[in-house]
Amino acid sequence: MENVYPEFPLSRADSLKSTIEEAKKKFAGELQSKEKFALSKEKADEIANKIIGVTWDVGHIYMLKKYGYTDEDIKKEAEKIGEHVTHIHLTDNFGFEDSHLPPGEGAVNIKEQLGEIE
Numbered sequence: 597m598e599n600v601y602p603e604f605p606l607s608r609a610d611s612l613k614s615t616i617e618e619a620k621k622k623f624a625g626e627l628q629s630k631e632k633f634a635l636s637k638e639k640a641d642e643i644a645n646k647i648i649g650v651t652w653d654v655g656h657i658y659m660l661k662k663y664g665y666t667d668e669d670i671k672k673e674a675e676k677i678g679e680h681v682t683h684i685h686l687t688d689n690f691g692f693e694d695s696h697l698p699p700g701e702g703a704v705n706i707k708e709q710l711g712e713i714e
Contacts, residue, residue: 598651598685599677601694602660609657609676612650616680620644649682652713658704661691667705674709681713 597616600607606615620641627633627640635643657673688702689695699706 597649599653599656601656602663607656609673613677613680616648616650620648623648650677650680651683651685652677652681652709653685653687654704654706654709655685655687655689655694655696655702657709658689658691659694661703667708670705671708671712675712678713684710684713 597606597612597619599609599612602608606612621644624637624640624644627635627643628637633640652674654674657670660670660673686699686706687694688697688699688704688706690703695702
């Protein structure tokens with residue numbers, strides 16, 4: 597699941613995080629409850645964590661700038677979701693539209709977001 601434009605649901609770290617955690621919980625529960633699978637809780641959790649995650653789009657979250665958010669606010673968004681990130685979508689922009697500039701051609705705080713995800 598990828599964070600989308602700030603105007604849409606699941607664009608912010610908190611809502612995305614709770615959705616991903618609930619999806620992992622439900623999937624792991626299914627793996628434990630089905631006779632066909634009958635996995636232990638630990639194994640089911642491991643599989644759920646491996647295959648369900650977030651693609652964090654650094655450019656999408658940076659578009660919060662047009663609503664007055666600071667670089668620090670955006671960095672905190674990356675920190676909140678970090679443990680669930682499995683892929684990164686690297687694009688750059690100036691915070692007003694998803695212009696898909698190459699990294700370094702806009703103002704997105706890419707290094708800071710990546711540092712928080714690590």
